[in-house]
Amino acid sequence: MTSRVGVRPVLLVVGVCALLALLCLASLAFGASGLSFGQAMGGLLGSPQSRQVENVVWSVRVPRTAIGLIAGAALGLSGNLMQALTRNPLADPGLLGVSSGASFAIVLSIAVLGLRTLYGYIWFAFAGALVASVLVYLLGRLGRAGLTPVKLALAGVAVTSLLSSITSAFVLTDPDALDRFRFWSAGSLASADGDLAARILPFVAAGAVLAMAAAPALNSLALGEDVAASLGRRLGLVRLQSVVAVMLLTGGAVAVIGPVVFVGLVVPHLARILTQSAGIGPDHRWLMPLSAALAPCLLLAADIVGRLVAEPLEIQAGVLVAFVGGPVFLALVRRRRLAEL
Amino acid sequence: MSLHTEPRIPHFRLAVPPVSGVLRPRTVAVSAVLAVLAFLVLSWDVTVGDYPIGLTDVMRALAGAGDPGTLVVVRELRLPRAVVALLVGVAFGVSGALLQTMTRNPLASPDMIGLTQGAGTAVTASIVLGWGGGPLGIQGVGLAGAALTALVVYVLAWRRGTTGYRIILVGIGVSWICTSATDYLVARGGRFQAQEALGWLVGDLNGRDWSAAVPLAAAMTVLLPVALLLGRLMRTLQLGDEVATGVGTRVQSVRLALLAAAVGLVAFGTAAAGPIAFVALAAPQIAQRLAGAAWPPLVASGLTGAVVVLFADVVARTLIAGVELPVGVVTGVLGAPVLIWLLARAYRADSEG
Numbered sequence: 001m002t003s004r005v006g007v008r009p010v011l012l013v014v015g016v017c018a019l020l021a022l023l024c025l026a027s028l029a030f031g032a033s034g035l036s037f038g039q040a041m042g043g044l045l046g047s048p049q050s051r052q053v054e055n056v057v058w059s060v061r062v063p064r065t066a067i068g069l070i071a072g073a074a075l076g077l078s079g080n081l082m083q084a085l086t087r088n089p090l091a092d093p094g095l096l097g098v099s100s101g102a103s104f105a106i107v108l109s110i111a112v113l114g115l116r117t118l119y120g121y122i123w124f125a126f127a128g129a130l131v132a133s134v135l136v137y138l139l140g141r142l143g144r145a146g147l148t149p150v151k152l153a154l155a156g157v158a159v160t161s162l163l164s165s166i167t168s169a170f171v172l173t174d175p176d177a178l179d180r181f182r183f184w185s186a187g188s189l190a191s192a193d194g195d196l197a198a199r200i201l202p203f204v205a206a207g208a209v210l211a212m213a214a215a216p217a218l219n220s221l222a223l224g225e226d227v228a229a230s231l232g233r234r235l236g237l238v239r240l241q242s243v244v245a246v247m248l249l250t251g252g253a254v255a256v257i258g259p260v261v262f263v264g265l266v267v268p269h270l271a272r273i274l275t276q277s278a279g280i281g282p283d284h285r286w287l288m289p290l291s292a293a294l295a296p297c298l299l300l301a302a303d304i305v306g307r308l309v310a311e312p313l314e315i316q317a318g319v320l321v322a323f324v325g326g327p328v329f330l331a332l333v334r335r336r337r338l339a340e341l
Numbered sequence: 342m343s344l345h346t347e348p349r350i351p352h353f354r355l356a357v358p359p360v361s362g363v364l365r366p367r368t369v370a371v372s373a374v375l376a377v378l379a380f381l382v383l384s385w386d387v388t389v390g391d392y393p394i395g396l397t398d399v400m401r402a403l404a405g406a407g408d409p410g411t412l413v414v415v416r417e418l419r420l421p422r423a424v425v426a427l428l429v430g431v432a433f434g435v436s437g438a439l440l441q442t443m444t445r446n447p448l449a450s451p452d453m454i455g456l457t458q459g460a461g462t463a464v465t466a467s468i469v470l471g472w473g474g475g476p477l478g479i480q481g482v483g484l485a486g487a488a489l490t491a492l493v494v495y496v497l498a499w500r501r502g503t504t505g506y507r508i509i510l511v512g513i514g515v516s517w518i519c520t521s522a523t524d525y526l527v528a529r530g531g532r533f534q535a536q537e538a539l540g541w542l543v544g545d546l547n548g549r550d551w552s553a554a555v556p557l558a559a560a561m562t563v564l565l566p567v568a569l570l571l572g573r574l575m576r577t578l579q580l581g582d583e584v585a586t587g588v589g590t591r592v593q594s595v596r597l598a599l600l601a602a603a604v605g606l607v608a609f610g611t612a613a614a615g616p617i618a619f620v621a622l623a624a625p626q627i628a629q630r631l632a633g634a635a636w637p638p639l640v641a642s643g644l645t646g647a648v649v650v651l652f653a654d655v656v657a658r659t660l661i662a663g664v665e666l667p668v669g670v671v672t673g674v675l676g677a678p679v680l681i682w683l684l685a686r687a688y689r690a691d692s693e694g
Contacts, residue, residue, distance in 0.1 A: 090510070150509060150510060153510060157452075157453055158448075158677075158680045161618055161619070161673065162674070162676070162680070165543060165669055165672075165674070168670065169667065171539065172543065172667065175536060178536060182524075182535050185527075186521075261520075261521065318521060319524065326515070329514040329517070330515070333507065
């Protein structure tokens with residue numbers, strides 16, 4: 001990166017940061033309680049406001065926005081990492097069953113062990129994410145032709161449907177669990193409280209550091225496993241590092257906002273398009289931070305729209321993301337030729 | 342493409358116009374054994390319940406003899422459920438066999454390409470938003486959902502013709518969208534609606550009576566013969582689109598007709614009992630191995646499906662005393678090893694997707 005950095009990359013960074021800041025402000029300003037923008041900003045900046053305004057802003061909207069930022073960044077990084085590691089444009093923590101592994105483990109820990117707190121079950125979320133991602137990866141590698149996108153996607157569907165049928169069995173026999181589970185499983189930021197954001201932050205931060213550190217090795221891996229190995233990359237180490245990062249990022253995000261599909265799929269593609277147009281090319285040292293910044297934009301935008309369109313009800317962010325992300329997935333499938341997949 | 346040269350398998354030609362075909366003794370024998378097995382498991386399924394009835398009494402009651410009390414319990418309460426299980430199993434098995442042969446991919450089943458998810462979204466919507474009452478209403482809604490999803494998948498996979506692999510990937514994308522919509526509807530609905538919807542989404546036979554069995558049986562009397570007739574044309578598709586066109590098969594219209602038959606079967610089955618996981622995926626593969634054939638034989642696939650669903654129903658009701666698990670949970674768990682095994686050996690170098 002010592003070579004010249006032109007104007008366009010700078011513009012890109014500034015633009016993405018501005019967009020993210022704008023969405024954060026919008027997420028703080030809009031919502032069901034109908035504060036004016038001025039009131040919300042006043043409450044945020046500490047100018048004298050009614051007790052109620054301060055309460056809404058600080059105990060509802062700030063945590064919600066923070067969760068959107070953290071979980072979004074986690075899903076974006078995790079998606080980019082998985083796409084790079086599997087060299088598969090269709091990889092996503094939701095599509096490949098990692099999220100359902102985490103949510104299965106969480107439901108299990110709640111239903112069987114009676115755990116109620118995030119610190120109680122987040123370890124189960126990590127374990128579930130780890131087991132599911134390794135399982136899907138191994139399943140996708142089985143057979144003679146190695147890892148192909150179709151096999152990987154099918155393995156993800158298979159693991160997801162297996163885990164979700166067992167999850168349903170637990171949830172169906174316990175009406176109270178069902179009541180909590182159904183909101184969480186649609187992928188919502190609404191249940192966020194202040195503590196939650198602070199608690200998952202260390203895990204997500206650790207995952208993000210690992211992901212960033214893997215970027216140069218993933219650049220070599222993009223040239224093929226043999227080339228990467230002959231460039232001196234230790235493939236086993238890179239894989240281990242990436243899988244641990246995926247586990248921390250996905251497990252952390254799922255524990256808080258539920259299994260959200262398609263964020264990790266769409267965002268890396270968007271990041272690649274942007275780096276291309278900025279003249280940088282698909283360099284993971286750029287793609288990782290870009291994904292981490294763009295994914296919260298998508299999640300926050302979906303959350304804001306979901307709060308506003310169906311007032312007084314809310315549409316969960318995960319549902320809206322799927323309605324945006326699904327068509328992107330379909331477009332990718334239609335555009336790519338078999339050889340390119 | 343490496344052509345698989347099979348050892349000579351004994352067979353004889355059936356050539357009585359307008360029907361002609363090849364019958365293999367092993368396939369016929371396997372089908373006969375499966376039919377007997379299906380009847381036995383059905384009888385076993387009928388014996389299970391709060392009021393235990395012996396197997397011989399069940400057999401006698403099925404034949405119309407025995408004391409009136411047993412007769413009523415068997416005919417009005419237990420038999421409808423078992424018959425629904427049987428019919429759903431046959432529908433899923435045949436539908437899976439059609440789709441797997443059509444896409445040349447053993448992993449393409451209605452669960453995988455979004456048909457059951459589409460039906461699930463439609464039924465959840467009808468439960469939560471209060472459209473359509475009664476079992477016929479639910480059946481109709483499920484049918485419409487599956488048919489619409491199939492149409493969407495087919496249209497989106499169309500680009501100067503369709504290929505098997507593109508249908509699968511498009512189906513996966515569509516099924517995820519449907520799943521999200523279902524999640525939203527479940528979260529939006531009331532507590533009891535959510536429970537009803539989720540129960541249906543897992544695949545459940547509890548409380549099925551004749552009103553669920555009759556429409557399913559009626560639909561299958563139409564669709565099964567269509568499926569069996571199409572089965573002949575389907576085999577050329579397995580050679581690849583170019584070869585199939587070369588030997589005179591109208592690839593796209595056959596594929597569309599096959600898709601329609603498979604969708605109809607899976608939609609009526611799903612409407613009656615919910616999407617029972619993995620049956621449509623596993624049954625044809627088991628039947629294919631049993632018959633030693635190069636493709637899933639339709640009749641044997643249907644019968645295997647019936648045996649699997651009936652057996653899973655018995656397990657679901659007897660595994661934990663006093664608790665009736667949804668049958669879909671049992672098939673989901675039983676199906677996982679089958680699936681892993683399939684993934685392990687499904688992909689030959691030439692059928693790579």
